[in-house]
Amino acid sequence: MLKPAEVPSVFGSAASHEFSKKSSSYAKTIDLCTDSKGRPMASSVAPTPQYSSRVTMKPLKKEAFITVSERVFVYPSTEAAAAAYATLAQQVAACIGTTSTPAGEDPKVVDSYANGSATAGPYPSFWVQDKTTFDSTDALQDGSTVAFTVYSQAGDAVIQTEGYADGKRRMTASESAAVQQLAMVLSAKWASPPQ
DSSP: OOOGGGSOGGGOEEEEEEEEOOGGGOOSEEEEEEOTTSOEEEEEEOOSOEEEEEEEEEOSSTTOEEEEEEEEEEOSSHHHHHHHHHHHHHHGGGSOEEEEOOTTSSSEEEEEEEEEEOOSOSSOEEEEEEEEEEEOSSGGGOEEEEEEEEEEEETTEEEEEEEEEESOSOOOHHHHHHHHHHHHHHHHHHHSOOO
16 A cells, blocks of 8 residues: 655655545545536446555645545456456546536536546556636635546556645646556555565
8 A cells, every 4th residue: 555655756745644444434436526516427336345545745835735645446356356447447538528516606616627548557547637626705715626546457456546736726747647657556566465
């Protein structure tokens, strides 16, 4: 699983680390993207068990809150994981374009999605980027977030590797490339766990 020392330096330095394998923290679905009201646009039932690791960063810019995380969805076999990954890879086509709440709602939420194939690596992978803005009459609710998430398949698992920033409107090319490279590192660890 993801360790603080593995987080690419482009995100800053690690401030804290959380790990969980408790069933109470399991996700019921793998949601590739949701609309501006949080309803899934592309989703599959999640298997159990699951493992998650999240590192909160000391960002390079003080106004941003940044995390880098990994969630591993474990399937009964390599074949089952490959089939689940293939389904997700087909569904990701829905994660593109912009969704928004009606103009009269407060806060107004706008999600802009993009997706694509990850950079070359030994494990099949694709990515989803979600840029979200919040526009409210209450200045405290204004803001923006961005998440760049890579989904990969290694052995009997589908692995979700994500860089997330609250207070940023975009993920730089170097940051998204770093998440893709990290996804391959984490996939390799899962494909050949220590005996």
